Amino acid sequence: MQIQILLLLPMAFLLPPGAQAGKIIGGQVAKPHSRPYMAYLKRKTCEGEATCGGFLVREDFVLTAAHCADGDITVLLGAHNVHQDEETQQRVSVQRKIPHPRYNKTSHENDLMLLQLAEPAELTDAISTIPLPQAGRTVDPGSVCSVAGWGKTKRHAMRTSSKLHEVELEVMSDETCQEDRLLQHYYKPPKMMCVGDPAEDKASFSGDSGGPLVCDRTAQGIVSLGKSDGSPPRVFTKVSAYIPWIKKTMRGSQRPRVPR
Numbered sequence: 001m002q003i004q005i006l007l008l009l010p011m012a013f014l015l016p017p018g019a020q021a022g023k024i025i026g027g028q029v030a031k032p033h034s035r036p037y038m039a040y041l042k043r044k045t046c047e048g049e050a051t052c053g054g055f056l057v058r059e060d061f062v063l064t065a066a067h068c069a070d071g072d073i074t075v076l077l078g079a080h081n082v083h084q085d086e087e088t089q090q091r092v093s094v095q096r097k098i099p100h101p102r103y104n105k106t107s108h109e110n111d112l113m114l115l116q117l118a119e120p121a122e123l124t125d126a127i128s129t130i131p132l133p134q135a136g137r138t139v140d141p142g143s144v145c146s147v148a149g150w151g152k153t154k155r156h157a158m159r160t161s162s163k164l165h166e167v168e169l170e171v172m173s174d175e176t177c178q179e180d181r182l183l184q185h186y187y188k189p190p191k192m193m194c195v196g197d198p199a200e201d202k203a204s205f206s207g208d209s210g211g212p213l214v215c216d217r218t219a220q221g222i223v224s225l226g227k228s229d230g231s232p233p234r235v236f237t238k239v240s241a242y243i244p245w246i247k248k249t250m251r252g253s254q255r256p257r258v259p260r
């Protein structure tokens with residue numbers, strides 16, 4: 001088994017045997033538009049199309065994982081079924097990709113990225129922002145949070161799902177990831193969260209990369225990495241460790257002047 005970042009590889013057959021491209025495992029279809037902050041990122045890379053999740057944190061900024069940076073990204077907001085033209089949907093191009101300056105591809109540290117939208121989203125019932133946690137405000141182990149995404153929902157599925165899926169996951173102690181034979185090489189407690197009870201068959205997976213871990217209506221984590229068989233626990237970027245960088249970066253970027 002190996003570590004895999006949770007982006008959906010464009011060609012599933014490139015995955016090693018026994019590994020699968022990602023998804024929400026063990027969850028259910030979300031109530032349409034119940035998570036209006038969700039963003040679907042369509043990425044055109046040289047190998048083909050890939051997808052990631054993300055979430056709206058200001059009308060002109062989406063937060064996602066830095067490992068989702070490759071390619072030409074289009075953001076779809078207000079979607080439930082991403083393969084249908086829904087009235088609620090707004091498609092926005094990305095003006096600027098701002099990966100965390102200390103994102104490390106090898107160690108997977110600081111796996112977060114802000115996407116400045118070319119024009120602000122028009123906030124509606126189906127499109128709104130999600131609050132960020134206060135700096136340093138962490139979530140206690142044992143808390144139950146949820147994650148959503150358009151990744152695959154079955155381990156052997158060849159395609160991502162059209163409809164948004166969600167699953168509840170328990171926040172685990174740092175030791176749970178530090179004692180895991182594979183994750184221990186990557187897990188850095190002050191900046192990562194260990195999520196998902198190893199005894200349960202519930203997890204975020206590849207196509208879910210960049211999506212939010214929502215605890216108490218706050219975006220506390222970002223889907224980052226996990227074992228390639230999709231088993232819990234999974235590692236999330238700890239958003240509360242990056243509040244100063246997120247705020248400073250958004251403040252430094254003028255809002256687009258012409259609203260739609």
Ligand SMILES: *[C@@H]1O[C@H](CO)[C@@H](O)[C@H](O)[C@H]1NC(C)=O
Pocket residue numbers: 104105106107
């Ligand atoms: C990235 O992480 C690897 C593995 O931990 C380390 O060897 C390397 O020095 C890091 N790179 C930077 C630029 O910090």
